[in-house]
Amino acid sequence: MSDTRRASILLSGGLDSATVLAIARADGFECHCLTVDYGQRHRVELEAAAVVAAALGAKTHRVLTLDLRAIGGSALTDEIDVPHGDEPGAGSVPVTYVPARNTVLLALLLGHAEVMGATDLFIGANAVDYSGYPDCRPAFLDAFAELANLATVAGAEHGVRFRVCAPLLELTKAEIIRRGTDLGVDYGLTHSCYDPTPEGLACGDCDSCTLRRRGFVEAGVVDPTRYR
């Protein structure tokens, strides 16, 4: 084993995970990125992921295809309209909820980490803007790290201790944007919109666009997003 500290990083192509990659790089990790194409509508986000990985110095970047539409349950993967503006969602949990999403994504990231020899799993989970998602809470992330130690040859037989790193967990969107800007992230390369135009322009008023726009305003940073 070399002294290189390797991180497996879940990279969506959005604002949050680009910031996570920049943080992991700044922390000295050799960064191996995994993008999961889970049948979401916004394919422009997948293209953004490759650009972001290269721009922020990732060592490797792999794209894994998972067609979650077979189990449905979300506006992001089903043929249900994404809510805009003030339209009501589905109660306390947003309609954009994907069943067991972070469990699935972290499981895939764990497999990726095992192959890459990484011990630190980085995910852009956030407990401020996404408080309705149970799988964005610290107790869940800690439980996943414990599971990872039991699940793998590295953990169960070689004494490796996996860590789930969620450096954005307690940050507001504005704080995330300030942190990434300090680290040189070009947010013009990232994509957040749930409902982009065919040309990849952001709609400007889905939940994700609304959070993102407000974040740039509150951060006092010029918003480089191309809106329709």
Add this chain to the structure above:
Amino acid sequence: MSDTRRASILLSGGLDSATVLAIARADGFECHCLTVDYGQRHRVELEAAAVVAAALGAKTHRVLTLDLRAIGGSALTDEIDVPHGDEPGAGSVPVTYVPARNTVLLALLLGHAEVMGATDLFIGANAVDYSGYPDCRPAFLDAFAELANLATVAGAEHGVRFRVCAPLLELTKAEIIRRGTDLGVDYGLTHSCYDPTPEGLACGDCDSCTLRRRGFVEAGVVDPTRYR
């Protein structure tokens, strides 16, 4: 909520998971099956899954595609030859190991369960024949159930307690075959071979065929497998 007890069952089309489905049915569950096509070579097994689900009275059966080849690491998904007969494997862990496989499969099954309203996750994990896989051990399965309670809206907000049921965990292959035969499983519908012919005939001497053949002999049950 009705009084119907619903189970989400991981169904591969192999001998073990067919037995699991029969056990869940006998236990009184309404059975919802999920087959994960994770890029394995033996596609005949996926076709067997649909036949088995129908034959054993599953209420629903869905197939979800996950291309694990992007993270490689296994002879089942990479272009590495499957070992036959006495050829050496890769040490204590078989070369057919898929990184974080049961973590990934249980995560997908959890998403499926959440959509289906199921609370019991059935998996054909076995600690006798697959002792080299850390994710076939009771401690891992128990940890996953705990994770599921934290990961989901049902568990975290509605007080649902998920269970991971691995009814084959302590059984030998012969005991599994005897149990399934008692429950009316037609093992001629199932497929286990890692390296079948293009026509779907079993090779007869990969690790999986070897275990299966020996199981029928030891169980004193006629082996209905079609070998090449």
